[in-house]
Amino acid sequence: xxxxxxxxxxxxxxxxxxxxxxxxxxxxxxxxxxxxxxxxxxxxxxxxxxxxxxxxxxxxxxxxxxxxxxxxxxxxxxxxxxxxxxxxxxxxxxxxxxxxxxxxxxxxxxxxxxxxxxxxxxxxxxxxxxxxxxxxxxxxxxxxxxxxxxxxxxxxxxxxxxxxxxxxxxxxxxxxxxxxxxxxxxxxxxxxxxxxxxxxxxxxxxxxxxxxxxxxxxxxxxxxxxxxxxxxxxxxxxxxxxxxxxxxxxxxxxxxxxxxxxxxxxxxxxxxxxxxxxxxxxxxxxxxxxxxxxxxxxxxxxxxxxxxxxxxxxxxxxxxxxxxxxxxxxxxxxxxxxxxxxxxxxxxxxxxxxxxxxxxxxxxxxxxxxxxxxxxxxxxxxxxxxxxxxxxxxxxxxxxxxxxxxxxxxxxxxxxxxxxxxxxxxxxxxxxxxxxxxxxxxxxxxxxxxxxxxxxxxxxxxxxxxxxxxxxxxxxxxxxxxxxxxxxxxxxxxxxxxxxxxxxxxxxxxxxxxxxxxxxxxxxxxxxxxxxxxxxxxxxxxxxxxxxxx
Amino acid sequence: xxxxxxxxxxxxxxxxxxxxxxxxxxxxxxxxxxxxxxxxxxxxxxxxxxxxxxxxxxxxxxxxxxxxxxxxxxxxxxxxxxxxxxxxxxxxxxxxxxxxxxxxxxxxxxxxxxxxxxxxxxxxxxxxxxxxxxxxxxxxxxxxxxxxxxxxxxxxxxxxxxxxxxxxxxxxxxxxxxxxxxxxxxxxxxxxxxxxxxxxxxxxxxxxxxxxxxxxxxxxxxxxxxxxxxxxxxxxxxxxxxxxxxxxxxxxxxxxxxxxxxxxxxxxxxxxxxxxxxxxxxxxxxxxxxxxxxxxxxxxxxxxxxxxx
Ligand code: HEM
Numbered sequence: 001x002x003x004x005x006x007x008x009x010x011x012x013x014x015x016x017x018x019x020x021x022x023x024x025x026x027x028x029x030x031x032x033x034x035x036x037x038x039x040x041x042x043x044x045x046x047x048x049x050x051x052x053x054x055x056x057x058x059x060x061x062x063x064x065x066x067x068x069x070x071x072x073x074x075x076x077x078x079x080x081x082x083x084x085x086x087x088x089x090x091x092x093x094x095x096x097x098x099x100x101x102x103x104x105x106x107x108x109x110x111x112x113x114x115x116x117x118x119x120x121x122x123x124x125x126x127x128x129x130x131x132x133x134x135x136x137x138x139x140x141x142x143x144x145x146x147x148x149x150x151x152x153x154x155x156x157x158x159x160x161x162x163x164x165x166x167x168x169x170x171x172x173x174x175x176x177x178x179x180x181x182x183x184x185x186x187x188x189x190x191x192x193x194x195x196x197x198x199x200x201x202x203x204x205x206x207x208x209x210x211x212x213x214x215x216x217x218x219x220x221x222x223x224x225x226x227x228x229x230x231x232x233x234x235x236x237x238x239x240x241x242x243x244x245x246x247x248x249x250x251x252x253x254x255x256x257x258x259x260x261x262x263x264x265x266x267x268x269x270x271x272x273x274x275x276x277x278x279x280x281x282x283x284x285x286x287x288x289x290x291x292x293x294x295x296x297x298x299x300x301x302x303x304x305x306x307x308x309x310x311x312x313x314x315x316x317x318x319x320x321x322x323x324x325x326x327x328x329x330x331x332x333x334x335x336x337x338x339x340x341x342x343x344x345x346x347x348x349x350x351x352x353x354x355x356x357x358x359x360x361x362x363x364x365x366x367x368x369x370x371x372x373x374x375x376x377x378x379x380x381x382x383x384x385x386x387x388x389x390x391x392x393x394x395x396x397x398x399x400x401x402x403x404x405x406x407x408x409x410x411x412x413x414x415x416x417x418x419x420x421x422x423x424x425x426x427x428x429x430x431x432x433x434x435x436x437x438x439x440x441x442x443x444x445x446x447x448x449x450x451x452x453x454x455x456x457x458x459x460x461x462x463x464x465x466x467x468x469x470x471x472x473x474x475x476x477x478x479x480x481x482x483x484x485x486x487x488x489x490x491x492x493x494x495x496x497x498x499x500x501x502x503x504x505x506x507x508x509x510x511x512x513x514x515x516x517x518x519x520x521x522x523x524x525x526x527x528x529x530x531x532x533x534x535x536x537x538x539x540x541x542x543x544x545x546x547x548x549x550x
Numbered sequence: 551x552x553x554x555x556x557x558x559x560x561x562x563x564x565x566x567x568x569x570x571x572x573x574x575x576x577x578x579x580x581x582x583x584x585x586x587x588x589x590x591x592x593x594x595x596x597x598x599x600x601x602x603x604x605x606x607x608x609x610x611x612x613x614x615x616x617x618x619x620x621x622x623x624x625x626x627x628x629x630x631x632x633x634x635x636x637x638x639x640x641x642x643x644x645x646x647x648x649x650x651x652x653x654x655x656x657x658x659x660x661x662x663x664x665x666x667x668x669x670x671x672x673x674x675x676x677x678x679x680x681x682x683x684x685x686x687x688x689x690x691x692x693x694x695x696x697x698x699x700x701x702x703x704x705x706x707x708x709x710x711x712x713x714x715x716x717x718x719x720x721x722x723x724x725x726x727x728x729x730x731x732x733x734x735x736x737x738x739x740x741x742x743x744x745x746x747x748x749x750x751x752x753x754x755x756x757x758x759x760x761x762x763x764x765x766x767x768x769x770x771x772x773x774x775x776x777x778x779x780x781x782x783x784x785x786x787x788x789x790x791x792x793x794x795x796x797x798x799x800x801x802x803x804x805x806x807x808x809x810x811x812x813x814x815x816x817x818x819x820x821x822x823x824x825x826x827x828x829x830x831x832x833x834x835x836x837x838x839x840x841x842x843x844x845x846x847x848x849x850x851x852x853x854x855x856x857x858x859x
Contacts, residue, residue: 045848049841083811087738100818111819118836119844126841169745169754170829263851270847278840283819284832289812290754297745300760300767301753306833398830403760405827410760 039240039253043130045267049123050151052271053116054226060113061215067103069095070165070211072204081288089167089292092207096166096287111279117159118284119275121307124152128350132383134370136239137354138363144232149351151225154218156307161214163285163305167207170285170302172293175206177304177315181339184332202295239370242481244474248368300400310346310390313397314338317417342393349386360514374443375482377436378518384432385425392421433521440482440523446471447479447530476530483525562853565846572838604678608686611679615660624691638664645784646694647684652780654680655703656773667765667787670772677704695783695793701806702728703776731775735800735807743797743805751789755826756809761788771813775806 021027071091077084079094081101099106128148131137137145160178164171179201183189198205238253246252254260278284290302304312320334357379358364373380395402396417403410450468458464471479557563613622619639621627626641639661642649653659657671675683684697705724711717745754753759756770765788770778779802785791797805817823824831 040852042845042849042852045852046845049844049848083737083815087741107818115836115840118833119840122836122841123844126845267847267851271844274840274843274847278835279820281820282822282832282835283817283824285829286817286819286823286826288818289815289826291741291745294742294745296742297749299745299749299754300751301755301757301828303829303833305829306836309830309833400760401827401830404758404766407766409764410762 037237037253037255039238039246041241043134044238046123046127046130048264048267049271050120050127051226052268053120053123053275054222055268056116056272056275057113057120058219060109060116061219063109064099064113065215067095067099067106068092068165068211070208072167072202072207084288084291087292090207092165092167093287093292096168100288108276108279111284112276113162114284115278115282116275117162118306119271121152121155121159121305124148124155128152129383129387132353133373133380134239134241135367135376135379136370138367139358140236140366141232141239142354144229144236145354146351147225147229147232149347151222151229152350153347154222154225158214158218158222159305159307161210161218164210165207165214166285166287167293168287169290169293169297169299170304172202172295172297173299173302174304174308175202175210177312180335184335184339186329186331186336202293237368239368241370242372242478244477246369246477248366301404303398303401306394309397310393311339311343311397313393313395313399313417314342316399317393317396317414317421319418346390360511360518362511362515369481372478372481374436374439375522377433377440377522380436381429381433385429388424388428389421392417392424396421437521437523440525443479443482444523444525444528447476447525447528448532450531451475470531480525480530482523483528562849565849569846603685604682605686605689607679608682608684609690611675611683612686615674616683619661619664624687636663636665642687642691644692644694645687647688647697648695648780649784649786650684650687651680651697652777652784652786654683656777658786670768698776698779698783700731700799701775701779701803702731703774705774728775731803732807732810735804737804737808737811739801740804740806740808743801744808747792747797748805755828756813757826770809773809775810778802778806778809 069091073091074088075091075094077087077089077094077097079085079098079102081097084097096110099110101107131145131148160174164175164178179193179197182193182196185192193201196206196209197203198209240246240252243252254263303309315335315338318334318338320332322333322337324331324333371379373383396414399413399417400410402408403413450470453467453469455467456464457467612620612624616639618632618637619627620642621631621639624642626639627637629635629638632638650659654675655673655677657673658668660674661668673680688694688696702724705728706717706720708714708717711720751759751761751767752770753767758767758769760766767789773781781789782792782797782802782805783794792802794802817826824835
């Protein structure tokens with residue numbers, strides 16, 4: 001930003017600046033950091049939504065702690081909410097009513113806290129999807145991906161525990177399901193439950209314990225992880241989308257200061273405004289309507305917050321056909337598998353993916369330029385299949401509401417979701433991959449022929465053709481980024497036609513077969529020159545390989 | 551349409567199209583979707599007059615519109631007996647006046663389709679006719695639970711009164727009776743009874759919910775105290791019976807107090823209460839409104855006018 005030199009600061013300010021700089025030597029580091037460059041693309045802002053909503057959660061959460069009383073001791077309500085006056089309840093519930101009705105701004109802050117929690121986890125999801133689909137988790141960013149998965153996991157747990165604090169009807173039911181899942185763990189389940197609850201459900205301990213986890217331990221870990229996430233990001237810099245001048249070595253974008261800082265600051269306030277707007281206008285978690293939890297209460301029409309919905313759904317869908325018992329001890333697979341198995345699948349799968357992909361493709365190079373999702377068709381298809389799987393679980397979690405609102409038979413929804421849980425991801429995989437390949441093919445067309453200008457001319461022979469014009473240098477760059485995606489590092493066959501020892505072992509064979517499957521359908525851009533107008537090799541990677549072997 | 555052509559390749563054009571399409575879809579759905587039947591079945595005259603019953607008139611109504619399904623002697627008829635798949639009905643022996651009052655005053659009977667659960671409708675008969683019918687069924691087919699007169703039924707309607715003054719007076723009497731009935735209950739006991747016995751079908755808010763086999767528990771929002779009382783006494787359709795031994799009269803009164811007060815409760819958390827559907831609706835709004843707006847903002851602040859390709 002040399003063309004943008006600020007006028008010299010007033011003398012007094014300079015004096016203070018020099019005083020600080022003499023002691024901390026900030027100017028140099030400051031200058032370097034302030035000039036840090038941020039790529040300019042909306043999808044790089046998604047992580048920031050998470051940061052801002054977390055800050056909002058911290059601020060509003062601290063406000064709530066001033067009045068919230070995490071105690072399950074019995075009390076009789078005598079606050080200003082008429083309908084529940086004289087009703088027996090826990091201190092936790094009574095103090096939440098107190099925040100709602102007797103603390104100035106309390107209801108608003110509660111609603112901001114809860115809406116911010118929904119937005120927080122949602123922003124984590126879309127941020128994570130961006131990183132996944134652009135391959136930004138690849139070397140050297142695997143550690144940051146793992147940190148991200150940990151943040152996501154903890155955020156969900158944090159939300160569940162927060163939801164359980166007010167000790168209202170949905171709280172209690174959520175805790176009850178949580179205990180049910182604990183109990184289903186073979187051998188140690190009962191002990192775990194007794195340990196967690198300090199005795200029988202619900203006991204007197206669970207809310208103070210969840211409170212400690214919710215306001216101290218988990219936010220502390222989250223804060224540390226977020227700090228680590230940002231330090232690593234700062235050190236490694238953002239990935240960037242392909243484009244002119246953007247290489248593995250050079251980042252193009254807006255400098256941190258002032259342009260990016262102003263945008264980010266504005267974005268913080270926008271995020272805050274949307275969350276506060278929702279909190280001001282849309283009722284969320286009306287605990288005063290739900291009433292306090294009692295162990296005999298059960299109700300339909302209550303769900304967990306959306307981020308727990310997929311677990312609720314998996315519990316609702318999974319049949320009890322596989323329950324069995326060993327020597328009189330029941331193994332409740334109907335709860336164990338959907339309750340813990342699905343969660344393990346989600347988080348384990350997310351954590352393992354960068355390593356699995358690197359193992360399959362054998363690609364251990366450093367990547368700073370992000371993939372366009374279409375240029376990694378199998379990865380993209382996997383992602384879409386994963387979203388479909390998650391989405392079906394998620395929808396199934398609300399099947400009673402769907403059934404009631406749209407007047408569909410409840411059993412029919414269960415069966416629909418069961419079948420679609422298996423069929424859906426397969427279909428999604430195939431369709432997403434086809435779309436990617438189609439887009440790749442169109443890209444290659446555009447690269448070779450330029451773009452369709454929309455102008456029709458008539459040739460001397462009478463034929464009408466659409467005039468193609470040359471794409472801009474920027475577009476050419478972007479399109480050419482598809483080259484070299486079908487990379488195989490170590491040739492499995494050496495010059496004499498002898499297979500390398502590693503690839504002769506079963507794992508090696510599996511790997512090379514997977515690697516082949518991973519890239520075989522990719523549309524090859526090899527040898528395609530911009531605007532040459534020629535159709536060169538139009539075969540797929542696999543066809544070329546076959547040709548090469550002859 | 552020139553301005554569209556000019557902006558077709560704008561970097562935000564694609565998003566704009568998606569947003570417009572979603573908005574159209576939403577608005578379209580709102581038009582197509584069935585609007586909840588809000589009409590309260592209030593077309594009947596005040597209960598106070600319904601003291602003198604005319605059993606003969608009851609018999610005539612029964613013969614006209616109930617016999618085809620329930621049989622002349624009220625023992626019910628099967629599809630084989632009527633030879634008609636959409637004309638059959640269960641035995642009415644011993645169902646009592648409360649069952650008839652409930653079924654007919656909520657518009658369920660006479661049934662339009664015995665093979666499907668009947669929704670609440672505007673009743674076909676007047677209060678007087680229902681009283682006659684109930685008395686006839688009760689007298690003829692063996693008595694059962696009587697109409698719980700202590701629980702207030704439908705509020706008086708202006709159309710049934712000759713003058714404004716008469717109507718106002720009736721309304722005042724009704725409201726006083728309603729208030730005193732509701733005030734006689736105990737919220738805490740009512741809440742516990744409701745949450746233990748009813749909420750798993752009718753949901754915490756009384757909004758109703760889906761049941762198995764395509765049946766559903768209806769919303770309790772339109773039910774009068776008497777409807778609720780009679781529903782418990784007679785157990786319509788898939789609903790179990792909660793007779794006065796299971797839930798005493800006092801229990802029922804507390805329970806009714808809880809249901810009616812919760813329904814009347816204003817929503818404290820903002821003008822959009824999402825129909826008290828709860829978390830599913832909240833999640834939906836969080837994604838469709840919350841995150842979408844914020845992402846749209848991200849797109850906006852990072853968008854720069856791109857050179858035409
Ligand atoms: C670290 C800072 C945080 C503090 C100090 C805090 C504190 C609290 C307190 C005291 C309550 C109970 C009071 C009430 O519901 O009115 C609460 C509820 C809740 N918290 Fe937090 N929280 C924090 C962070 C979070 C985070 C990161 C999430 C989400 C991922 C979250 C989600 C929730 C939820 C969903 C509730 C239930 C709110 C309601 O019932 O209205 N909190 N939190």
